[in-house]
Amino acid sequence: MTDLPVHAASGGPTSPLPGHTATLSGPPTATRGIFDADLLSACISCGFCLPACPTYALSPVEKSSPRGRITLMRALEDGRLDPDDPTLQEQAGECLGCRACETVCPAGVQYGVLLEQWRDHQWRGRHTPPIVAALRAGMHVRPALRLGGIVRRATATTGPAQPGKPHLMLGCVESTLFPKVSEAAKRLVSEADVPAGQGCCGALHAHNGSTAGGERFAHALGATMRVDAGDVILTTAGGCAAHIAQELGRDSVVEISEYLHRAWTADPSRMPPLRPLLVDGRPARVGLQDSCHLRNALGVTEAPRALIKLVADYVELPSAGSCCGAAGSYSLLQPARSKRLLRQKVSRAQAADVDYLVVVNPGCQMQLATGMRSARSDIPVLHIVELLAKALD
Ligand code: SF4
Ligand code: SF4
Secondary structure (H helix, E strand, O other), rough: OOOOEEEEEOOEEEHHHHOOOOOOOOOOOOOOOOOOOOHHHHHOOOOOOOHHHHHHHOOOOOOHHHHEEEEEEEHHHHHOOOOHHHHHHHHHHHHHOOOOHHHHHEEOOOHHHHHHHHHHHHHHHHHHOOOHHHHHOOHHHHHHHHHHHOOOOOOOOOOOOOOOOOEOOOOOHHHHHHHHHHHHHHHHHHOOEEEOOOOOOOHHHHHHHOOOHHHHHHHHHHHHHHHOOOEEEEEEEEEHHHHHHHHOOOEEEHHHHHHHHHHHHHOOOHHOOOOOOOOEEEEEEEEEEOOOHHHHHHHHHHHHHHHHHHHHHOOOOOOOOOOOOOOOEEEHOHHHHHHHHHHHHHHHHHHOOOOEEEEOOOOHHHHHHHHHHHOOOOOOEHHHHHHHHHOOO
């Protein structure tokens, strides 16, 4: 049991941080400069975020909550915790980075940025989890997968970015494992080009302890996609959309469900003929798994639901907005916790008797397709553009 207090807005200690290994009662001894001071001080320790946190639901102890993690960050920052403290390493990895805590926080705490700053410090040198090191070197993963016959043929590019067009981003995971998603996106947004020479957006790096890598890749992508000239990056990955928005500005990126919903609502004549999707002669029942970053960081929730309703009966699944356990590297770093979250998702989709489960992020697609296979379920997991493309056929 620790003696680290969680301070209430009044400044008084309210509860301990159970399971902690270090002595934390001493006065601050340093300012390490790991975190942005204003962001770190914003938390008022009200605890409103606790019920929103999926890891707190799995392990209802303070250290596994957003408030508990911010307490740990503060102790790291001011020298009350040694950077080698095992609880720091444990909790930096146990957080999903889903940012659900931000949506309910009355103080506007930017938890996602704090987590990036924490991992940037925590996951260095010998403290870098091997899986994280491999993911940061993601540019080397694709050739390995290609040799293993896992990579599918990526969508063809169309040359340099053409001024004024939306520029479809292929994405590392998607171009490697789900090229049909990009093909479907091209069919639905015929005005988009697919610029050559586009690389990773850097989300993977930023979420895995390499802030500099996250910034560098995002800005390189922005240059390829003519963002400085006012053009917009069109992405099919909610996680990439949030990272690009953070690095290059919200106007530089549009996620495909918000693009289609916006375009078709503003001018219905732009919407192609879509036939209703039928299963056994009745309208298909379709559920959705939100992308955490699309929902929690960018606030896009209505667009994918509205698009599904154009072609099928939409079924709101319980906790569609909470994390599926994919969370970037989480399914590799924390497989047991990731599977617990995944099993809930699969069983809820099965209980709702949906015919399709739709996603708006390739990491979720990979995770949920794996979960369906493990559960011997035949519910297909489709990206929203794959579902809509079926209605074009
Ligand atoms: S992160 Fe926000 S909601 Fe959570 S304890 Fe701090 S101020 Fe309250
Ligand atoms: S990012 Fe998600 S898992 Fe991490 S503290 Fe916030 S709500 Fe919990």
